Amino acid sequence: MxxxxxxxxxxxxxxxxxxxxxxxxxxxxxxxxxxxxxxxxxxxxxxxTGGGVDFTQKFFVLGDNPNNLTSLDELTKAGVNVLTYGNFITIFLNFLILAWVVFLLVKFLNRIRKPVEAAPAATPEDIELLREIRDELKKRQ
Missing domain, CATH: 1.10.1200.120 (Large-conductance mechanosensitive channel, MscL; domain 1)
Known part of the structure; x- marks a missing residue:
């Protein structure tokens, strides 16, 4: 082949x-x-929340800031070492909200999609016969 x-x-x-x-x-x-x-x-x-959900401008300056820059854009352009924890918080909150929405959507779809309940399978004849024999033996004792 x-x-x-x-x-x-x-x-x-x-x-x-x-x-x-x-x-x-x-x-x-x-x-x-x-x-x-x-x-x-x-x-x-x-x-x-009154507009306080965007944390992208939250940061810590980890190195020297000789020009006393205050904006994140200015600090990154100047090459100052910056810990931008706010961006992580914003992305993490977006993930939690996204996960919650997907959970609710799946839950809603599962509720709409009714499970098809199968009728109980008929008991085979040999099992029925064995049950009848068992019941007769119990009556005799």
Whole structure:
């Protein structure tokens, strides 16, 4: 079998196609969730908290600051060693909000998707017969 035929079999297998479709839909879904968090949820949180959600300008200067610069942009352009903990906090909060939204969405979808309850399987005849024999033996004792 040639390598091209092997690749063709690999590429058109059902699992490979399912995975490709899942990756494409996952990418689109990621953009939807990102927009939901950034464009809808974060503005609402900003209104509720009075605008104090963006921590990106919080930092510590770790080295010498000879020009007494106060802006993060000025400090990074000047090459001053800066610990930017605020950016991490902002990204971490966005992650928590994103994770919460995805959790609620999955929970909602699971509630919509009713599980199909299968009817209990019929008991085989031999088991029924054995149960009847057991019950008769119990009555005789």
């Amino acid at each position: 040639s390598i091209i035929q092997e690749f063709k079999e690999f590429a058109v297998k059902g699992n490979m196609m399912d995975m490709a479709i899942g990756v494409i839909i996952g990418g689109a879904f990621g953009k939807i969730i990102d927009s939901l968090v950034k464009d809808i949820i974060m503005p609402l949180i900003t209104v509720i």
